Amino acid sequence: MAGLTSWRSTRVPFLTKPKPSPLHHRPNNFSMNPNPGAGNRFPVTSIKAQQAEASTVNKEDELKAKEWEVRMLQEEVAASQGIRIRRRPPTGPPVHYVGPFEFRIQNEGNTPRNILEEIVWNKDVEVSQMKQRKPLSSLKKSLDNAPPTRDFVGALREANHRTGFPGLIAEVKKASPSRGILREDFDPVEIAKAYEKGGAACLSVLTDEKYFKGSFENLEAIRNAGVKCPLLCKEFVVDAWQIFYARVKGADAILLIAAVLPDLDIKYMTKICKMLGLTALVEVHDEREMDRVLAIEGVELIGINNRNLETFEVDISNTKKLLEGERGQLICQKDIIVVGESGLFTPDDIAYVQEAGVKAVLVGESIVKQSDPGKGISGLFGKDISFGNHFGVGPKVVFETWSIQPKLEQCAQDNAAAHGTSIPFLTFIDLLGFECGVSSRNHIKVLEI
Numbered sequence: 001m002a003g004l005t006s007w008r009s010t011r012v013p014f015l016t017k018p019k020p021s022p023l024h025h026r027p028n029n030f031s032m033n034p035n036p037g038a039g040n041r042f043p044v045t046s047i048k049a050q051q052a053e054a055s056t057v058n059k060e061d062e063l064k065a066k067e068w069e070v071r072m073l074q075e076e077v078a079a080s081q082g083i084r085i086r087r088r089p090p091t092g093p094p095v096h097y098v099g100p101f102e103f104r105i106q107n108e109g110n111t112p113r114n115i116l117e118e119i120v121w122n123k124d125v126e127v128s129q130m131k132q133r134k135p136l137s138s139l140k141k142s143l144d145n146a147p148p149t150r151d152f153v154g155a156l157r158e159a160n161h162r163t164g165f166p167g168l169i170a171e172v173k174k175a176s177p178s179r180g181i182l183r184e185d186f187d188p189v190e191i192a193k194a195y196e197k198g199g200a201a202c203l204s205v206l207t208d209e210k211y212f213k214g215s216f217e218n219l220e221a222i223r224n225a226g227v228k229c230p231l232l233c234k235e236f237v238v239d240a241w242q243i244f245y246a247r248v249k250g251a252d253a254i255l256l257i258a259a260v261l262p263d264l265d266i267k268y269m270t271k272i273c274k275m276l277g278l279t280a281l282v283e284v285h286d287e288r289e290m291d292r293v294l295a296i297e298g299v300e301l302i303g304i305n306n307r308n309l310e311t312f313e314v315d316i317s318n319t320k321k322l323l324e325g326e327r328g329q330l331i332c333q334k335d336i337i338v339v340g341e342s343g344l345f346t347p348d349d350i351a352y353v354q355e356a357g358v359k360a361v362l363v364g365e366s367i368v369k370q371s372d373p374g375k376g377i378s379g380l381f382g383k384d385i386s387f388g389n390h391f392g393v394g395p396k397v398v399f400e401t402w403s404i405q406p407k408l409e410q411c412a413q414d415n416a417a418a419h420g421t422s423i424p425f426l427t428f429i430d431l432l433g434f435e436c437g438v439s440s441r442n443h444i445k446v447l448e449i
């Protein structure tokens with residue numbers, strides 16, 4: 001852990017007199033002659049042309065140096081918050097002003113220190129390429145026609161009340177760097193449907209291709225297949241652009257990893273999520289990350305990952321450890337829902353994290369590996385938790401409608417006939433794609449729940 005905190009910490013004293021910080025290491029004068037000693041061999045015009053060219057080169061260098069300085073500053077801020085993951089390889093400043101010492105660091109800085117750092121570096125490159133193909137402006141246009149998002153936290157709470165167990169976020173996961181391929185015959189839509197039928201409250205869909213064999217196509221296909229559970233886009237977010245992209249592809253929630261993102265990014269990204277109607281699941285793994293996240297206003301869903309993404313070690317007592325004492329109390333006060341993530345295989349594991357205080361769990365491996373992943377859910381909980389799911393008798397809702405009342409009533413009767421039960425109006429409204437609350441467009445007003 002120590003020694004990974006900042007650029008500075010990787011430096012070995014090279015000179016006996018104190019060295020300035022790398023941020024202040026850039027020489028003041030950038031007008032180095034790129035071709036030293038050649039100056040007076042050229043006629044006057046060529047010298048002018050050469051000077052103009054040199055000044056453009058210098059400007060570019062200066063810009064690169066500025067970018068590098070900003071990046072280094074960002075890394076230092078992140079390191080001061082205990083973030084060990086470097087967002088990009090610290091390849092160092094433009095070569096012409098680095099000394100031999102920095103040049104050595106430049107090579108060291110090109111090797112990721114662990115798998116999470118490797119994934120993040122890879123993601124950074126991937127996202128910058130995707131952004132070029134689909135700039136934010138075009139994503140924003142697609143959002144004009146996007147259907148409303150579904151209430152991720154509401155679905156977890158509802159499932160928790162309905163079953164008495166933590167609400168299940170079932171993960172559509174083909175592979176992982178630590179466990180390899182989990183399921184060969186992988187049909188994401190079939191798995192998603194089986195999970196929904198088996199009682200999952202929400203689904204998590206991995207979208208990283210390189211390390212998890214997931215994709216945004218999977219997310220989109222599941223959304224378009226009529227699955228009603230809210231969907232979590234399981235991504236390594238390093239840029240706010242990805243949040244817009246996830247929304248366009250049908251996500252209702254997105255993962256933000258505190259081991260990767262500094263506080264300011266989490267604040268800014270949770271605001272973007274709110275603006276887009278998405279829920280942010282902010283993931284932590286240790287006490288320091290938990291404390292950072294608890295200090296951020298507006299976080300309503302926190303995931304405790306029992307897997308250390310740097311070493312792959314899994315320990316479900318991590319959930320308990322992070323919920324003990326004042327942290328647990330603060331979480332209750334703030335009415336934050338906590339999700340126990342990873343390494344949950346048996347009814348005992350579920351009982352253990354529930355006892356620790358979680359209201360939801362995120363499970364992949366143990367259920368995706370079963371021949372019927374829906375039945376895998378009953379095995380995991382030791383009980384069928386699908387009862388009352390989606391078409392069960394829900395809360396009584398008093399509402400007022402105007403123009404669409406006949407259509408809604410017909411829909412209520414049809415559904416009741418089809419499922420042999422009365423359908424909660426909230427479910428209708430959700431099924432019909434209307435928003436709860438006052439909606440002038442659809443003329444629905446929920447008066448009482």
Ligand SMILES: O=P(O)(O)OC[C@@H](O)[C@@H](O)c1c[nH]c2ccccc12
Nearest residue numbers: 305341342343344362363364365366
């Ligand atoms: O397959 P498991 O051990 O049940 O874990 C699921 C989920 O928690 C895990 O996939 C996960 C949790 N946080 C992540 C962040 C990135 C990638 C994957 C994850």
